[in-house]
Amino acid sequence: MIKTRIAPSPTGDPHVGTIYQALFNRVFAHQNNGKFILRIEDTDRTRFNPESQRRLLEMLDWVGLPADESPTVGGPAGSYIQTERVANHQKYAAQMLEAGTAYRAFDTSAELEERRKIAEAAKASYRGYDRRDRDLSKAESDDQAANGEPFVIRIKAPLEGEVIVQDRLRGAVTFKATELDDKVLLKADGFPTYHLAAMSDDHDMGVTHVIRAEEWLTSTPIHKLIIQAMGWQEPEWIHTPLLRNPDKSKLSKRKSNTSVESYKDMGITPEALVNYLGMMAFSMPDGRELFNFTDLLEHFTWERVSLGGPVFDIGKLTWLNGRYIREVLTLEDVVVRAKPYLEQAGYDLSDTAKLTRVIDALRPRFDTFSEVAEKASYFYQDIVLEDKAKAKLEEGRGHLASLLPLLEPVAWTWDVIEPIIKGYAENAGAKLGAVMQPIRAALTGKLESPGMGELLEALGKELCLTRIKNAV
């Protein structure tokens, strides 16, 4: 059975790149009746953040890409938290040590740092580990370890030849052995590094396809070497293009908004986020831009993945979100999703019919839900008269005064009000705009709003008349 995984580390805010990876992994697994699993890679104890895991799981649920097996839902593949698997990692490291495919290195961090600096000063092009302890005899090594000298376990990478990685998207990628170094497998604190942990967990959990970001490509030969040393089955490697900042560098918190939670907060719908991520590097065969996870299940292929790293463009995400608001979601849906933002602004939403009318009128006018409270302000709060609106109001005050008695007695629907206003303008020899804009200003305090009909009906007769009177 096909198994894919994402293996995020619980160090910070849930990252859009993680969701991006989840999308690839989940789509591919589910296309093949496989399982998509989530493993928390928490072996870096110094950067561990206890909140991070819960928030990550929440975000996966929110976007609708939950894992089939994870720390919360469980599954047959043992613990889904990496630190709970360290006994295995240590066992494998010991086996490699025993087999001679790995060795103890007693260098201290300070020593390594020192040597790195010297190498840098000498402008040496390669600054990996210098393999000082690679050829320590077994007796020496055992001795030093027995004496309590701290050590790490490093892989014994080949000194010559080459390692060829078959990548699904890029074909054969060749690395010369001379470019590889003896990476740390097990740290001095007894925890594994990513290299050992990820590969052994993938093996133990039955992961068949490693779908991960391109940044891992250059460490894949080491991963392949670990797998070979242990005699495991090699997974298929698929390195997907990296999401980029506008300056083309790897998407980062510093230069872009990478926080899934913040997109949620600003009122990006999860459907739009997933859709947008889906069009990063991938395109539908028929070119459509609006699609969901099910559509991906049907049409996704690696052949349609382009390799240039896509710039994460918040402008286009926002536009796409707008399309979801006005084309994909039902009005009821939009109302439900807008509600929290309006409540937060302190509006009284007890009149459901009014709320629905307001949202309906505003629908083509906002792209993210965070904009809705501001756009709806004059429906729920006293107007704030803007300067330009004030000027218009003064120009048209006479019209307003004349119109008031005509409006007071009538039923408050646009089909009865419209002929009154138009008739009045005609009789007064005024342009329609010269009448309409002052009304709009009186009603909203602005010169921009939904159509007059929608405005009048949503506001209701009483409020409208009051505001016009106030203006006169």
Place this chain on the structure above:
RNA sequence: GGCCCCGUCAUCUAGCGGUUAGGAUAUCGCCCUUUCAAGGCGAGUACACGAGUUCGAUUCUCGUCGGGGUCACCA
């Protein structure tokens, strides 16, 4: 800097030897219109460069250039 990956409008992309190089976002213009949006229509903007291969290269090969990634006891 070494190594690895990548290279079509500003951005996301279609294209898989012969196309007026298509679509989308953004920008601008027009239409609709009581305003602003939305919507419709339209405009400008791209095959990085140089050699090959070929009757013919955006498409295949190589080189150059450019961008990115990586070179931690982080993932």
